[in-house]
Amino acid sequence: MIGASSHRKEGRAKVTGAALYTDDKFMPGALHGVTIRSQVPRGILKAIRFGEGIPWDEFTIVTAADIPGKNLVASVVHDQPFLVGIGEEITHMEQPVVLLAHADRHLAEKARRAVSLEVEELPAILDIQSSLELQQVIYGPNNLLKEIRIQKGDPATVWATAAHVIEGEYRTGAQEQMYLETNAMVAQVEEKEGQTWVTVWGSLQCPYYVHNALKQLFDLPGDRVRVVAMEMGGAFGGKEDYPSVNGGHAALLAWKSGLPVKLIYDREEDLACTTKRHPSRTLLKTAFDADGQLLAIEVDFAIDGGAYATMSPVVLSRGALHAAGVYCAPHVKVHARAVATNTPPPGAFRGFGAPQSLFAIERHMDICARKLGLDPVELRRKNFLRMGGTMATGQVIREDLDLGGIMDRALAEIGYHDKRAAYAITNQEDDPIKRGVGFSVFMHGCGFTGSGESYLASVAGVEGLADGTVSILAASTEMGQGKNTVFSQIVAEALKVPFDLVDVAQVDTDHVPNSGPTVASRSTMMVGRILEDAAIGFKQALVQQGFLKEPYTAEEFRAGVQRAVETLGSVKCYGQYHKPANITWNDATYQGDAYPTYSWACYAADVAVDLDIFEVKVEDFVTVQEVGRVVNPRLAAGQIEGGVAQGIGWGLWEEVTTKQGRMINNQMTNYIIPTSADLPRIRVTFLENAHPAGPGGAKGIGELPMDGPGPALVNALEAALGPLRLDEVPMTPERLLARWEEVSHG
């Protein structure tokens, strides 16, 4: 079962149009919610004015004053209000202030435009540098949402004596997840037996995050809050933290009106106000000996966290832990800061900080190779982590890691050496098309950072149903990645029954335990492993109680489960995360095993630049990755292909343009994601090296493909065009032209 390309469980519903997404949920008598947002980046809210010509008495109106519980969104840090109240501080352009609901969607929209806010404006901080310089103190004592230091040895001891010291500065832009389904929530609040019962159905990755947020918002015990995950039209992190905000908003309107409320963002609102990838700025300083051996890496990593902490502390952590890349140096120092600005808060997006810091180190290694007069392949090979090697946190590599082999395989697939030689000649010709091939080598930590998995203590289970089939009980959500299918394969394998006998239960907090958030490339490896244990326990219980005798056929299994359910009523078995004994982590010192394991990869890109218009065409893209055992090769390849497509978008085209911190190209027309006409076939090779931490030896893969394309593409651009200041993504045609002119005409 593990290793088979089983068909997607919900595939048929998705191709017939039967799959029900949040806005497809029919709620008779539902009101339509809209949100009034601030239109200044920073200030004090003085008054809310309701304009003429709107029948306000027909509207449900919610302001901060109405909130029954705590007006703070439960998250890593509880710092963000659901709504800003009169006299309170507005901290970004898209801050929610008033919620309205009406049965007529068009009238609700008209009313939204009729509300105006009186605000006493304050000076705003809109970028990383201004925040670090404390031009205004807008958050805590020093504008820092989180600061992390990691140290191994002491780089200061080698700068003076090293043969080569090379410094660089790198930047990455914000990126929009651009899930095809916008953020969407439906809520209903009922008063029964003198008590309040809140239910939210939504497009959300983490039902228990929303559950926690609603408990705090309404000051209710957990059993009176219910969160149901509907079919989800993509997420990529964009529905990790934000649903706690809009889920709360929908529930507030439903509570005040007593009617069901739909709160469905249109694309413009979704792009303007929901989370994005954190912009970053990285300063890198490396020392090498005369042979190109790395002596020291020093990283100053800063990300723009926006107005509230959201996921920034953990995004920063992952970025910091990936900042030294796949290299082993005796001296490493990482100083990482997430800074506050008066911009709509960024949040989770596939890769979660790692693409930013890996872009810097993988661009830097190519630049160092050029400055040292070495081949970028050989410079990397000299310095790769190997079994027994130590990372910046002191984590010792305990697996049979062969980064050189992964790299060589990718370079062979793309024809790296032949193409480099050929392009060196053809690029001299008087032709506006210049070609280059480049690559990146990187890793992605699987599961939560540090002690995150221990704190989560996730629970998942399996349940026997009356028809003899088995249902998987987990709060992990399906967002297209294939969780329904992969979990079913893992459980079927553990039970030794056909795939068709297993399916997943609907994700509903009234019915499934908290298996943790659906994030961090953790579902297959972490929750899958818990399910494997639960399934084995389930089978053993059936055998011990005499309902089943091993070995069994599928029919005997089914009959055994039926008998057990008839006899006992309910047959469930749960498993819980147990920290492997050999994993240690210290949150205070950032020393130890940052992740139980990593997935490893080399990606290579072949690009053509048209110097007449500075358009970049990706001619070929090769991915080689070691991800443990692959549970479902076709679904896994789909994850890699889709992640690379997003990575190519981030590397070349996807630019978030802002004014006063707010995205102003907030339409699909002018925020450009790749179409089918823009991409090559992305080539996918899995090298399998079973890892004991995951079910059947599987590791995580969801985020890995986001990390490699940015640096591989920009390294290829440098190979095509020579040493320009190619220090940033997205490297749009406009930016590339400007960098070309710095050299040619500057």
Added chain:
Amino acid sequence: MADHITLRMKVNGEDRSVEVHPFARLLDVLREDLRLTGTKEGCGEGECGACTVLVDGRVVNSCLVPAAQVQGSEIVTVEGLAKGDELSPLQAAFVAHNGAQCGFCTPGMLVAATDLLNRCPNPTEDAVREGLAGNLCRCTGYSKILDAVHTAASGGEGK
């Protein structure tokens, strides 16, 4: 101007008549009045193709079509592609190849690809890429969609 107009059309082979706002979008009529929620709204500005349907055999973005314009027309949505319980060859190929991940672009993608194969039964890969360039997908990187269209075009054979 009248508050409502009576809209008569044939949807997935069935005669339908609904009272709608004179400026209602075809997308809203399908989703809200006829409750054919398979057709999705991804952008509301004709950019993403998630709302693609066929009107009298032509591919349109239903978010850009005023319902009044389809008076008397024949509409095909994703719900009209299968014959009863039997998936169309293209739908079956999407299931077999993992052409749908999150599934939100899938209804529009299927309608557009169905139309493409009707017009051009054996398209080259480049022709499929061009033909589907108006239907954005954020999950797949398009490879598995191309595989599915290729398989359907070659009568179930394929990768």
